[in-house]
Amino acid sequence: MENRLQPPGRRILRVATGTALCLAISFALDLSIPVVAPVFAAFLLATQNRPLSFKAGVAFALVVALTTGSGLLLVPLLRHYAFAGVMITSLMLYLAFRYGLRGGNNLVATFLVAGLTMISAAGTADFQLAVTVVGALVKGLLLAVLVSALTHRLFPEPKSARPQPAARVIPNEQASRIALRAALVVMPAYLLAMADPAGYMPIIMKSVSLGRQSCTTTARSAARDLIGSTLLGGLLAIAFWFALRLFVHLWMFFLWMLLFGLLVGRRLHGISPTHYSPGFWLNSLVTMIILLGQSVQDSVAGKDVYTAFAVRMGLFLAVTVYACLMLLIFEQRGGVR
Structure with missing residues (x-):
């Protein structure tokens, strides 16, 4: 294995195996929001070629505490002073995106954005629901980190492989513009979710993914990258x-996810070269996980899966088109290109 498998092949196996394991374990344990762990695992394994260090682990623990605490503290403000609460949430989203653009850990920034929006939106309807979301995020992140460590042990990066380049630090003014644009991409889905947090939680997760992708996508390629993915x-x-319907079983769920992860991973890591960026393929994988996970939950709950999927897909496309419009507006007004 050490001599035959090249670094890109190892990375593909890590993404596919880690995502599939998180998906299967989440549904096996019946977690309240089972798509959280595989989504975070996909982000973590696609962007990090090395396992998390002790320092990074401590940073994640602090982020969990900061996110959950901030999200819960915003709940009373959003209930009694809605406008002020929304403005403070917008500011915090802007600062989280700006932190990632100024050389901070992008995964930390993504978790901050997801936690702030999901927890505070859930709390406006029911504080107990917010506590449930806190538990789902913490369990999902812990599972993603543990599975990431396992897959790095199974498919380690060769010692001769080059270290991952440091995150590019964007100039202050440009970072501020991009962070503002990303925050505006997330806000409509967040406001929509405040009306029905349980129903629109997947829309928040999708908008967070779009906000993250908008930080690296230009207005010229927005339609292709955002809408296409x-x-x-x-x-x-x-x-x-439809593949899963051939034989419904948890192991088949794992195996099909492994297969789809390998197919997307080949393009994500350049083994099958395409004209699309890695962000395009990562966003496609995340979108698939969110839509599929919700459809499985709808099926278990006895809902009309196809109607729910059509509505959810329409909402996903709506927030994606809105994200493209934000990129175009910022470019026309002299924003980031």
Whole structure:
């Protein structure tokens, strides 16, 4: 294995195996929001070529504490002073995105954005629901980190491999513009979710993914990267759903996820070269996981899976088109290109 498997092959196996394990374990343990762990695992394994260090682990623990605490503290403010609460949430989203753009850990920034929006939106409807979301985020992150460590042990990076380059630090003014744009991408889905947190939680997760992707996408390629990856994610989810129906079992869920992860991973890490960026393929994978996970939960709950999928896909496309418009507006007004 050490001599035959090249670094890109190891990375593909880590992404596919780690995502599939997180998905299977989440549904096996019946976690309240089972798509959280595989989504974070996909982000973690696709962007990090080395396992988390002790320092990074401590940083994640602090982020969990900061996110959950901040999200819960915002709940009373949003209930009694809604406008002020929304403005403070917007500011915190802007600061979280700006932190990632100024050389901070992008995964930490993503978790901050997801936690702030999901917890505070859930708390406006029911404080107990917010506590449930806190538990789901903490369990999902811990599971993603543990599975990431396991997959790095199974498919370690060769000692001769080059270290991962440091995150590019964007100039202060440009980082501020991009962070503002990303925060504006997330806010409509957040406001929509405040009306029905349980129903629109997947929309928040999708908007967080779009906000993250908008930080690296130009207005010129916005339609191709954002809308294209959303449509591809939907098509992959449909194909996955009908494949899973052939034999419904948890092990088949794992194996199909492993197969789809390998197919997307080949393009994500450049073994099958395409004209699309790695962010395009990562967003497609994340979109597929969110849509598929929700469809499985709808099926268990006895809901009309196809109607729910159509509505959810329509909302995903709506927030994606809005994200593209934000990129175009910022470019026309002299924003980031």
